[in-house]
Amino acid sequence: MSQLTYLFRSAPHSCSSGREGVDALLAASAYCEDISVVFMGDGVYQLLLGQQTSHILSKDYSPMLKLFDLYDIEQIYLCEASLAERGLAQADLVIEAQVLKQPELVAQLHRAGKILTF
Numbered sequence: 001m002s003q004l005t006y007l008f009r010s011a012p013h014s015c016s017s018g019r020e021g022v023d024a025l026l027a028a029s030a031y032c033e034d035i036s037v038v039f040m041g042d043g044v045y046q047l048l049l050g051q052q053t054s055h056i057l058s059k060d061y062s063p064m065l066k067l068f069d070l071y072d073i074e075q076i077y078l079c080e081a082s083l084a085e086r087g088l089a090q091a092d093l094v095i096e097a098q099v100l101k102q103p104e105l106v107a108q109l110h111r112a113g114k115i116l117t118f
Contacts, residue, residue: 003034005112008043012062018046019061021118026064029071037068038108039097040079043118044086047078047093062094079105 006025012018029035039046051062068076076097083089083099090096100108109115 003036003111003113004028004032005109005115006035006037007109007115007117008037008039008046009041009117011042011045012048012051017118018043021116022046022061022064024116024118025073026067026071029073033072034113035073036075036077036108036112037073037097038077038079038105040082040105042082044078044082044088044093047095047097048088049092049094065095068095077105077108 006021008018008021010017025035025037047062047065049062068074076095078090078093078097078099080099080101090099
């Protein structure tokens with residue numbers, strides 16, 4: 001299987017795509033060794049610590065992101081501009097990821113064999 005890139009661009013809990021993307025990512029890791037994950041735009045909110053979802057009757061799936069290490073998903077990237085625009089830092093996030101500037105992020109996406117957007 002070719003290199004897969006999972007691109008998260010939507011805020012968590014605004015729709016089910018974030019949860020579905022994480023489920024698909026973990027499932028695909030059983031069949032593909034070359035997986036990368038990119039969080040940009042409102043997708044960086046997927047990684048935010050301390051999400052309180054009980055008020056919106058939604059399950060907080062951010063603990064599932066901590067399973068990336070267990071599933072050997074190590075290529076995790078964040079858009080530097082997206083973090084800055086939202087006033088976030090690495091310390092605000094559930095997992096660590098490599099922060100990339102816009103040109104580096106574009107290059108990473110161009111290297112992808114297939115991009116799945118959530």
